[in-house]
Amino acid sequence: MDGNGRWMDNVFIERLWRSLKYERIRLYRYGTVGELKAHVAEWMSYCNHQDKHQHLGYHTPWSLYEAATALPQVA
Secondary structure, X not given: OXXXXXXXXXXXXXXXXXXXXXXXXXXXXXXXHHHXXXXXHHHHHHXXXXXXXXXXXXXXXXHHHHHHHOOXXXX
């Protein structure tokens, strides 16, 4: 990489980690790593399948992914 535009590549993943930390990880205490993993998986599932995102026109990421990868119906 030459470094041009590298901050743009990182901005989306940094936003994801920030949201995860502030909405889940810092709000709870975890006794085991397994508890933490389960809580993170629950949060990721919620964000992808139930939470409607403004920048996606108030659709869920999963619904748009399904629509984009759906096979055309054969008559």
